Amino acid sequence: MKMAPTLALLLLCQVTLYTTVTSKTVCGRPPITDGIDETTLKRVYEVGEGVTLTCERGYLPSTTAPRRITCTGTGEWTQSNLACSPKMCAIPRPLQPLAMGRTEAPYKSVLNYTCDDGYVMQGANESKCLHDGTWSNPPPLCKAVNCPLPTPPRDGRIVHDKPVTGRTIMYGQSWTYECDRPKAPSHERGSCRADGTATEPPVCREVRCSIPPSIPNGVITFAVMRPHGYKEKVKYACNEHYVMDGEAELQCQNTGNWSSKPVCRAPCTVGIKRGRIFYNARKLWIADLKPNRVLHGEHVAFYCLNKAERCGYPVVSTCNDGTLPIPECFEEPGKVEYNLRPKTLPSEITMCASPTASPVNPN
Template sequence: MYSLVLVVCAAALTHSALAARVCSKPPEVLFATINVVKTVYDVGEEIEYTCRPGFVPNNGQRKYTCQPTGKWPLNTLLCLPKRCPTPGQLQHGKIDFIDSHYQTLPFLEYSIFLAVTCPPPPLSEFGVLSYRHVKPGNISYYMDTIIFECVPPLALIGNETATCQANGTWSSIPECRAVTCPAPSGIENGFLNFAVRRTYHYNETVSFSCQSRYVLEGPKHSRCEKTGNWSTKPTCKEPCKMPVKKAVVLYEGEKKRVQSDLKEGILHGETVSFFCKNKEKSCAYTVPVQCVDGNLTLPACFKGMSQANFKTDPSDMKPCEDHE
């Protein structure tokens, strides 16, 4: 009988372990579709991404298999817009264009001229170009500038502007490059919001939150930069415990008892005012103290007093009118 129970338990555990070894829905790729769309995938099951019409894949992997760990491999696929061929040359003229990618509206203008100062610059793959002219018209003269952009999610590496030089050439031509950042790490006393463990592309962001009663300071979002690193992450600032066991203080404009109303303390950045006594004038005044990342320092006038020695609590005394 005992052996039978062990066999049944072992079988149940084995079934539970096998049932858990599935993969959830794979990550979405912009401008791509998946050949098999399901909520759950079995271990060993393969999916394949296909770029939508008008878009082409980069060198990233298109097929992925559900791993025994229940995770998908890191996704490296990008679907980028196709580029239209350059229009033909115009005799005694020049073509200015802003963009020639799929699903963009091309801007073409043919201009006839006697002398061209600078020809249209060569564009890097998946680059976008706009012009800024000092003089009216579309001819590029000496000191005219052009502005480069890259089709998302590619990053522009180099100078985003170029200037027409006296020798008839442009000062510099940047590059459009695929940039990725590793899976972001968390923050102390906080956590990432709905972040998937995968590589992230340029300009993608993740957000952070803090644990209960901790205050988030700094940018809530961190961005994948063109360097392949994440931008500055926020920090979670600690709340302050009240440094006295018994006292009446001023908090948010109201009198509060430390021992009952402020048992949990106050949050980072908040201010509490302590009542101090002016013995000469028999009046009381308040000294504000701010909570700074778990640190709250009693004012000197309060530390030097013993509340138990006063027949009247300073918080009940008349306020000093001219105390500085």
């Protein structure tokens, strides 16, 4: 029975002690903004304890407001409007157009340098804005690449695109390799490359192309049907009313193959029996198109009806190798309408004020 008061007193003391310790007010680390030096700040401060805020290296105070703050009894810090702005490095004038008109860059900024193809960098490819407002490295120089003079092929020579002086040539300069006839170079062109090396010389060897190939709807003109040597040529022509697509001349290449042969594109027939068209700057009835022939690549306009506005409009179609698409909007008139009421056809009534259809795509 004597133990109860003692136990109650002990519990009371523990509660009192706990209350005293936990009710004590402190302040945590002060809130800081970018650029404020936090290396000297503590995690916890007592009430009444003060701190003078400073800017870290590379930053400048942008305000003269009070820098010293104090921990108050409410656990909050007094107000400070200190803000730190980074020091600036002047962007080199030649680089300002690339910096979108900016003339300065903030502390810790990095400039990365590259040279165009055909130029070699002399200096550092990177520069950092330092805390004192200077750059860690000056802008590098980009020096043009030079190549040694190219070596001509055995049994051949080099023909430069531009006159060459001295013992080097600049990046991008090019030339042609030629071999003593009837030999051909394994590759015909060379150049000074971005890595400072010139194209290796070709091998000169004899080349023959097979008998020239024939083409549909065309003929070979002024040529003997035999194998041909390097750079020999043959010429083609298309049959009447066919249009040539490609080069008329073929040349025997250094690979032993002919250059691409042309194609003779077929004419088209306008596939309507009744109606009016616009062709070769003339508006004419289909019966008056004699012969009914349109060459490859030529345009024909068909007349369609805008039923809402009761007006006509032309839709262009193009002859493509024997095919002339008829516009979907075109309606061929019947015999009675065509013969007795031709003035009511879309080609004869008022034309629409604005186009209402797109040209027909022959593909």
